[in-house]
Amino acid sequence: xxxxxxxxxxxxxxxxxxxxxxxxxxxxxxxxxxxxxxxxxxxxxxxxxxxxxxxxxxxxxxxxxxxxxxxxxxxxxxxxxxxxxxxxxxxxxxxxxxxxxxxxxxxxxxxxxxxxxxxxxxxxxxxxxxxxxxxxxxxxxxxxxxxxxxxxxxxxxxxxxxxxxxxxxxxxxxxxxxxxxxxxxxxxxxxxxxxxxxxxxxxxxxxxxxxxxxxxxxxxxxxxxxxxxxxxxxxxxxxxxxxxxxxxxxxxxxxxxxxxxxxxxxxxxxxxxxxxxxxxxxxxxxxxxxxxxxxxxxxxxxxxxxxxxxxxxxxxxxxxxxxxxxxxxxxxxxxxxxxxxxxxxxxxxxxxxxxxxxxxxxxxxxxxxxxxxxxxxxxxxxxxxxxxxxxxxxxxxxxxxxxxxxxxxxxxxxxxxxxxxxxxxxxxxxxxxxxxxxxxxxxxxxxxxxxxxxxxxxxxxxxxxxxxxxxxxxxxxxxxxxxxxxxxxxxxxxxxxxxxxxxxxxxxxxxxxxxxxxxxxxx
Amino acid sequence: xxxxxxxxxxxxxxxxxxxxxxxxxxxxxxxxxxxxxxxxxxxxxxxxxxxxxxxxxxxxxxxxxxxxxxxxxxxxxxxxxxxxxxxxxxxxxxxxxxxxxxxxxxxxxxxxxxxxxxxxxxxxxxxxxxxxxxxxxxxxxxxxxxxxxxxxxxxxxxxxxxxxxxxxxxxxxxxxxxxxxxxxxxxxxxxxxxxxxxxxxxxxxxxxxxxxxxxxxxxxxxxxxxxxxxxxxxxxxxxxxxxxxxxxxxxxxxxxxxxxxxxxxxxxxxxxxxxxxxxxxxxxxxxxxxxxxxxxxxxxxxxxxxxxxxxxxxxxx
Numbered sequence: 001x002x003x004x005x006x007x008x009x010x011x012x013x014x015x016x017x018x019x020x021x022x023x024x025x026x027x028x029x030x031x032x033x034x035x036x037x038x039x040x041x042x043x044x045x046x047x048x049x050x051x052x053x054x055x056x057x058x059x060x061x062x063x064x065x066x067x068x069x070x071x072x073x074x075x076x077x078x079x080x081x082x083x084x085x086x087x088x089x090x091x092x093x094x095x096x097x098x099x100x101x102x103x104x105x106x107x108x109x110x111x112x113x114x115x116x117x118x119x120x121x122x123x124x125x126x127x128x129x130x131x132x133x134x135x136x137x138x139x140x141x142x143x144x145x146x147x148x149x150x151x152x153x154x155x156x157x158x159x160x161x162x163x164x165x166x167x168x169x170x171x172x173x174x175x176x177x178x179x180x181x182x183x184x185x186x187x188x189x190x191x192x193x194x195x196x197x198x199x200x201x202x203x204x205x206x207x208x209x210x211x212x213x214x215x216x217x218x219x220x221x222x223x224x225x226x227x228x229x230x231x232x233x234x235x236x237x238x239x240x241x242x243x244x245x246x247x248x249x250x251x252x253x254x255x256x257x258x259x260x261x262x263x264x265x266x267x268x269x270x271x272x273x274x275x276x277x278x279x280x281x282x283x284x285x286x287x288x289x290x291x292x293x294x295x296x297x298x299x300x301x302x303x304x305x306x307x308x309x310x311x312x313x314x315x316x317x318x319x320x321x322x323x324x325x326x327x328x329x330x331x332x333x334x335x336x337x338x339x340x341x342x343x344x345x346x347x348x349x350x351x352x353x354x355x356x357x358x359x360x361x362x363x364x365x366x367x368x369x370x371x372x373x374x375x376x377x378x379x380x381x382x383x384x385x386x387x388x389x390x391x392x393x394x395x396x397x398x399x400x401x402x403x404x405x406x407x408x409x410x411x412x413x414x415x416x417x418x419x420x421x422x423x424x425x426x427x428x429x430x431x432x433x434x435x436x437x438x439x440x441x442x443x444x445x446x447x448x449x450x451x452x453x454x455x456x457x458x459x460x461x462x463x464x465x466x467x468x469x470x471x472x473x474x475x476x477x478x479x480x481x482x483x484x485x486x487x488x489x490x491x492x493x494x495x496x497x498x499x500x501x502x503x504x505x506x507x508x509x510x511x512x513x514x515x516x517x518x519x520x521x522x523x
Numbered sequence: 524x525x526x527x528x529x530x531x532x533x534x535x536x537x538x539x540x541x542x543x544x545x546x547x548x549x550x551x552x553x554x555x556x557x558x559x560x561x562x563x564x565x566x567x568x569x570x571x572x573x574x575x576x577x578x579x580x581x582x583x584x585x586x587x588x589x590x591x592x593x594x595x596x597x598x599x600x601x602x603x604x605x606x607x608x609x610x611x612x613x614x615x616x617x618x619x620x621x622x623x624x625x626x627x628x629x630x631x632x633x634x635x636x637x638x639x640x641x642x643x644x645x646x647x648x649x650x651x652x653x654x655x656x657x658x659x660x661x662x663x664x665x666x667x668x669x670x671x672x673x674x675x676x677x678x679x680x681x682x683x684x685x686x687x688x689x690x691x692x693x694x695x696x697x698x699x700x701x702x703x704x705x706x707x708x709x710x711x712x713x714x715x716x717x718x719x720x721x722x723x724x725x726x727x728x729x730x731x732x733x734x735x736x737x738x739x740x741x742x743x744x745x746x747x748x749x750x751x752x753x754x755x756x757x758x759x760x761x762x763x764x765x766x767x768x769x770x771x772x773x774x775x776x777x778x779x780x781x782x783x784x785x786x787x788x789x790x791x792x793x794x795x796x797x798x799x800x801x802x803x804x805x806x807x808x809x810x811x812x813x814x815x816x817x818x819x820x821x822x823x824x825x826x827x828x829x830x831x832x833x834x835x836x837x838x839x840x
Contacts, residue, residue, distance in 0.1 A: 053691075060796040061613065061805065062561045062605035071561065146569050211694070214606045215796060216788060219694075240691060243796075246672070247689050247786040253680040254688035405799060408566065409555030440567045 050522045051236040052500065054512070055248045057262040059241030063214040066198040067190040068140050068147035073262070073511075074218075074241050076187065080515035081220050081237055082123075083190025083203035086114065086133065087181060091506035091513050093336045093424075095182060099128065099191055099204060101167075103184070109176040109462050116167045121225040122193050123208035130169040134161045135194045137171070137184075148188040151440040152432055155180070176460040178467060179428045186429075187510065206232040206518030215241055226518065233502070233521035252277060252495055259496035259503065259520075261511035264377055265323040268493040280494040283327060284509030285335045285424035288379050290370070290386065290485035291443035293416045298363050302481050307357035309485050311390045313349040318488045321381035325491040331482065332475055334427040335489060336507060339468035341475040354393040367396040368417050373407035376421035378490055383419060413443055424509040427471055431455055435478070444483030451477045499523060524829075528822070535818035542814045543595075543807060547588050550803050556580055557604040557801040578604050591807065601804035605797075610808045614793060618812070621789035623698045624705055625774045628712040633767060636717045640724020640763070644732060645751060659718035671711040671784040678707060689786040708785045712778060716770045723766045727759040734758075761828050768824030772817045 056074040063072050067083045070076045086100040097103075102115045120128040140147045141156055160172025173180065193202055201209050204227070207220035220237040240257065242248035245264055251257045253274065263271060263279070272279040292299040292308060299305055314328040329335070330346050358364055372383040380401065387397045407418075420443055425433070433439055436455065437447045454474040461467040478484070494512045496503055502520035504513040513519075558574040559566055575581050594601050600610035643652045662670070679688035690704045698705065731737060732755055740750045779791035790809050797805035829835045 060605070060800065061603060061793070061802060062800050143569070145573050146567070150569075151567060213694075214608075215793070217691075242689075242786060243792070244783040244786065247784060250675055250680055250688035251691070251786070254675075254684060256687055256689060256691055403799075405560050405801070406554045409559055412566075 052234045053238045053257040055242045055260040081207040082205045085189045088185040093507040103181040110173045113170045231518040263493040265325045282492045282505030286509035292483040294483040295445045301361045303357045303361040307354040310350045310354040326488045329486045337427040339471040351393040369398045371415045371418040560801040604802045605800045627709040636720035639721040643725040644728035663718040727762045731759040768820045775816045
């Protein structure tokens, strides 16, 4: 999919002019040289230099630069510029080794050996070694100051780090975890040097720190010794906070900045049609569920939960809440996981069956309160659509809209019927985050013994096919008895100016192609 | 005169003290605290506890207020809960930006609304008066963000690319050297306040022009220009001064909507962000500053009124 710059240049020589002999000769010369140039020389025709200015949604005084605790959306963007994890899912959702060369388990999946790549240099010129990697992971799981990735890495035995040589070390786990490598590959688990100071951050990413003003912007310069040769192409990167959607889009339209993330769904088509602006649309596995507490009336009756799931006209909800920018879902998450249960029949709206289920459960003409908040684009709209759709089955939903401070306040994870937002994850990391009694974000309070047995079994199973079969059974349980209404997977829409290129849509759902600033260049 | 000034200052200080108590009370009454607001969805009980301890949020409420008051008396505005940097450092830039925007807007608005009001009154019920009145009413009916977005559409994105749509101030360069970034926000604010100020000027001027001494001056044969500028205007200024003071205080309070539309880094947006973060030191500092500006501007307006009204001047002695 790489555009051949030489080819386009020669075409441009012919367009817009009458075909002269000179023009034809130039074109022929261009085409010939394109055929003759080797791959590496062609890469050199990518224009280098320039100052890339990116506008990110949100941000405020609470912006942070810490590698392991991004809070606001611009923090995440900054993290991708400065730091890198050992491995991660790339734009095509393939698991790619980044700083590590190899991450391999022992047969019982409770001792993992990691070998780092050679020649990786931090921004301050220091070479990356196993000591740095061990320090970084210990910093994340430090019980006195746990960071964002700590909950997912709770299986690590704190005393189980062993340095084997300069590039290799091993981690012992408290219990087997077959997909520990994927769990390590979250964006908030970047590797930092042993003398890391969040005020003067140092990492291995394509850009190094220059300055930072919380709530305003951060400035970065190219890391000349970045391990991906040729990258980054631009000299300077500026990430600017934009709490207001309109201001962010206006800044792109007036040519003041080169790229923006999180374009509101309804505006995606408008930007696509604007000359000089390109929209970046990615199909992702990001989901915006309705959450029902399975331990509180009326949702403690599984028939009520099943009825609620049958209320939703999924296609209509995607059309209305996401302006068509998404795909319908089947009350299951992690659609890109190889073990995703795609064989289960797609649920559709069935108001009659919903009514009969509610009647059998003794909750005819059910009336419930739904707590919603604009924590992400599409959430409140989806709630409003559900209220309308529920009427068809005699269910009255009272919508209670609160601001995000209240939503994530004392009652978060205690609301009986509410919503939430999740990015794309693999199945087991997602389960660790939301479907087990000890999960940090178990909105539905799902606590099913059979499910937990299956998950524990899957975590021990290194064989991919066997693990997939176990996880299919686990997903069947969630499909039949779970507390989530997962109606769709949203697209990620970003936009950039025609002056730049190199952004690729990313299925992980992280904006601007996994904030892939290293590959961006001016044209 | 001095006695009045001192008394007003004293009353102002008492007012600000009560404002600070009110702000503290209402922020505590808000659901959630700074630690929850900062961590948002990332808040796990372990991280919340660690952050609360670091920010001294586990101390009793009255103790937190007492500490803050003691610091305030020494001139120390405290540390922001969200950034853990000194509040003065955080808001210094923003106060400067807002101050510059208010000054720029006022520089255009005051002379312009004065002139428009006088012209309207002098040419009362003629074509120009009708045009100005309709214009003023239309602008007063439009919300500020509509005016702002309309200006952006015309000057920045759709019609021409003459002025920047958002404010991206270069660091290190003082704002008066990047004045093109402040033009559209200032014009928006002007279009928001000029209708009121010019209408007040017009009404007050009409009243004065119908008074006896103005008739006397006309009968004496003075030129219309001299009548208006030398005899009518000084007496018509008092209501105008009062309204101007109120409008300036409103501008200084940080017009949040305009700051959001243009991404202008002023104190309005900082205040909204502070409340969202339950960042009490920042909210207190900004609210007290805005309150102080209100007190000061009202005092200046009252002083100006006294100076402009000979009757009150003599009553002072």
